[in-house]
Amino acid sequence: xxxxxxxxxxKNKASKAEIYILLDDVASPANLGSIFRLADxxxxxxIFLHEDLKETQSSTRFKRTSRSTEKYVETCFFKxxxxxxxxxxxxxxxxxxxxxxxxxxxxxxxxxxxxxxxILIFGNERLGISDEVLTQLDICLHIxxxxxxxxxxxAQSCGIGLYEITRQLNS
Numbered sequence: 001x002x003x004x005x006x007x008x009x010x011k012n013k014a015s016k017a018e019i020y021i022l023l024d025d026v027a028s029p030a031n032l033g034s035i036f037r038l039a040d041x042x043x044x045x046x047i048f049l050h051e052d053l054k055e056t057q058s059s060t061r062f063k064r065t066s067r068s069t070e071k072y073v074e075t076c077f078f079k080x081x082x083x084x085x086x087x088x089x090x091x092x093x094x095x096x097x098x099x100x101x102x103x104x105x106x107x108x109x110x111x112x113x114x115x116x117x118x119i120l121i122f123g124n125e126r127l128g129i130s131d132e133v134l135t136q137l138d139i140c141l142h143i144x145x146x147x148x149x150x151x152x153x154x155a156q157s158c159g160i161g162l163y164e165i166t167r168q169l170n171s
Contacts, residue, residue, distance in 0.1 A: 017114070019042065020117070026123070033066035035122070046073070051077040054077060096118055098142065099142065120158070
């Protein structure tokens with residue numbers, strides 16, 4: 001009979017994908033903690049956060065949802081998101097926004113390339129990715145939804161996006 005594996009029994013695979021996350025004004029400690037947990041689970045190399053969020057990592061809500069994964073995912077704080085994006089672009093990282101726009105395409109229709117490094121960008125819980133950032137993206141992808149609501153939680157979007165990229169690049 002099968003049983004649930006413990007942390008010590010689990011042997012995680014190394015991801016072939018080079019993925020980074022950049023957060024555009026994501027503010028909720030619970031969402032940030034969940035995103036760190038997902039980043040660790042999917043082998044994300046680094047998360048880029050605005051320096052105003054440094055204190056958030058010490059909040060009880062963040063700690064509860066992250067389950068200490070901030071210890072395993074490198075964090076880089078920035079002062080100005082536009083400057084950070086320009087720096088990342090100069091290092092040949094492909095900037096992908098996960099946002100429903102008039103020009104976005106379904107993430108499931110996009111072909112990820114194992115030879116590219118990807119920066120996944122997620123926006124504010126209420127406002128999404130800012131116009132300032134949208135104009136700098138290489139491509140904007142969205143998650144097809146089939147219900148009445150036009151959006152889902154930012155951490156859920158992160159999980160779905162990371163799953164699709166790693167599914168394609170590790171199969």
